[in-house]
Amino acid sequence: MKTAVCFIVLCALISASSQARSIIKRPLPNPGFKINSANNQNEETCSFTVRIVTSCSSVPYTRDRISISFGDAYGTQVYAPRLDDPSARTFEPCSADTFDIYGPCTDQICSMYVYRSGYDGWLPTRVEVYGDTTRPVSFDYDEWIPAEMWYGYDYCSPYAVTTAARSSKTKINNEVKPEEV
Template sequence: MMKTVCFIVLFALISTAKSSIKPPLPNPNIKINDTNHKNEGACSFTVRIVTSCSSVPYTRDQISLSFGDAYGNQVYAPRIDDPSTMTFERCSADTFEIYGPCTYEICYVYLYRSGYDGWLPERVEVYGSDTRAVSFEYNDWLPGEVWDGYNYCSSGYVVGVDRDRSLMK
């Protein structure tokens, strides 16, 4: 009887833990601001993207990345893909050195995919010299033609993109 109760409690805890992990969400309103980089290049970030073993063998899709803090400091990296080097190959990790404005704690990350191959990112990790490392779990197929990711910023600052995907000036 005691083993049964323990099993039920353990099962309930595992189910609750899994259900509390939120999936990435599409954000058609994210604004990519490539002109508001007052400290452009002043800070260096290392971004490590792990591709799931359940993904396609490799993708030729165009992949872009945006991340930032709750105060409007945004780092934007267009076209981090490189089909000639098999970037984002199944069961692999790709590391990028990205320069942009200095930020406070990173609280959002979005990926953008354009193409027909598809891609299943597992995780995006961001390391900055002046911020703590953060990790965002994807484990979901990245939809095409929309920014998809996480926004855990607690301030009123909202990131968005205009509907026709042109960069906001």
């Protein structure tokens, strides 16, 4: 009997431990997100390829303004305003659009935010980033992007970066909406 009770307690602990580690990986709004508007002239410029897959369930076309920002654990951000272009049939359903973006070189990308401004709506499936100085990374969306807010992922751990390294790469953040740039 004692062995059975110990076995049940052990199974309960293992189950609770595995549930504590499972994190729901879905995009979230970030009302406090700020675009790094610091002048990056002194930084090395790197090339990134961003591939955005639009869901087959999305609207037939969108005239909404679509912007993205992605970054690393040191606070380095790459910002791409206005990726949309309705005349070029960007972000149509069942499509994949590829963009070449240049920005400051990053360490491993761990955050991705999308900003949508407009009334049409847009349903992306996935955003993938390939860069010169980082491993490829993919962020699954499969959710309608809400209007007028940064929406996405932040897996950047503040504990993954040492204080000395962080202070050497400190940026000045000011809030900027994509349409203000």
